[in-house]
Amino acid sequence: MITRIDHIGIACRDLDASIEFYRRAHGFEVVHSEVNEEQGVREAMLRINGTDDGAASYLQLLEPIRDDCAIAKYLEKHGEGVHHIAFGTADVVAATEAATSTGIRALYPAPRRGTSNSSINFLHPKDCHGVLTELVQAADPADAHHS
Amino acid sequence: MITRIDHIGIACRDLDASIEFYRRAHGFEVVHSEVNEEQGVREAMLRINGTDDGAASYLQLLEPIRDDCAIAKYLEKHGEGVHHIAFGTADVVAATEAATSTGIRALYPAPRRGTSNSSINFLHPKDCHGVLTELVQAADPADAHHS
Numbered sequence: 001m002i003t004r005i006d007h008i009g010i011a012c013r014d015l016d017a018s019i020e021f022y023r024r025a026h027g028f029e030v031v032h033s034e035v036n037e038e039q040g041v042r043e044a045m046l047r048i049n050g051t052d053d054g055a056a057s058y059l060q061l062l063e064p065i066r067d068d069c070a071i072a073k074y075l076e077k078h079g080e081g082v083h084h085i086a087f088g089t090a091d092v093v094a095a096t097e098a099a100t101s102t103g104i105r106a107l108y109p110a111p112r113r114g115t116s117n118s119s120i121n122f123l124h125p126k127d128c129h130g131v132l133t134e135l136v137q138a139a140d141p142a143d144a145h146h147s
Numbered sequence: 148m149i150t151r152i153d154h155i156g157i158a159c160r161d162l163d164a165s166i167e168f169y170r171r172a173h174g175f176e177v178v179h180s181e182v183n184e185e186q187g188v189r190e191a192m193l194r195i196n197g198t199d200d201g202a203a204s205y206l207q208l209l210e211p212i213r214d215d216c217a218i219a220k221y222l223e224k225h226g227e228g229v230h231h232i233a234f235g236t237a238d239v240v241a242a243t244e245a246a247t248s249t250g251i252r253a254l255y256p257a258p259r260r261g262t263s264n265s266s267i268n269f270l271h272p273k274d275c276h277g278v279l280t281e282l283v284q285a286a287d288p289a290d291a292h293h294s
């Protein structure tokens with residue numbers, strides 16, 4: 001079951017410039033940043049609000065660290081902008097299966113590592129009316145490593 | 148000050164098909180729908196979670212009702228997908244001025260009517276790293292009309 005909008009993923013050419021943009025325009029602050037080598041991105045999470053499932057909603061700013069990653073390809077084709085939306089769930093496998101059971105394709109056969117050791121999968125945008133949709137399960141608190 | 152992600156605005160060719168898609172894939176339900184003649188859209192709000200400012204976060208599904216509205220032009224150029232993101236605030240004029248004071252252009256000189264008699268403005272995507280950004284102030288409860 002999905003219990004929140006976890007984040008909106010935004011493709012940026014220059015992560016530091018986008019962080020500064022959101023700080024000046026709206027006062028948003030970075031609460032976490034990391035490099036995800038597998039996803040090919042340098043990223044920053046800006047916390048916007050708490051959610052009634054005990055978690056929070058974020059903007060996720062994503063800058064590619066290599067030319068063959070999804071964000072680099074998106075920037076080349078579309079320029080900067082919203083890349084994906086992410087829904088939070090307590091069980092990413094169950095939420096993925098609920099979607100794939102209706103005929104939607106998942107991008108990964110099993111969840112991969114997302115921000116802060118979360119478990120994530122993506123649903124194919126062609127099966128979701130043009131919206132690349134991520135499903136996110138937060139790491140167990142005992143496993144979490146925050147930078 | 149911005150206190151929540153209010154909604155993610157998604158451009159659809161067929162509102163009923165998109166509503167049915169989100170119901171089947173994720174179990175989301177419509178909590179409000181309306182026609183906004185000024186914006187040129189038929190829309191549905193799907194509530195995803197409550198937020199710690201006492202409001203909630205939604206998906207806003209938008210179908211054009213005429214060919215010259217922003218959503219129709221978006222669909223023609225990009226196809227279905229995320230059209231804008233919307234931040235909630237208790238004071239849309241102040242939140243707009245905070246942004247425009249940093250050089251960002253607002254689309255309207257004064258707020259217009261949004262969903263459920265909210266007051267809204269938009270920030271120009273070219274000034275926001277490619278993200279069309281809406282600012283939303285909910286209607287006073289006494290003024291609200293829910294369908």
Ligand SMILES: [Co+2]
Pocket residue numbers: 007009060084086134
């Ligand atoms: Co993401």
Ligand SMILES: [Co+2]
Pocket residue numbers: 154156207231233281
């Ligand atoms: Co909107």
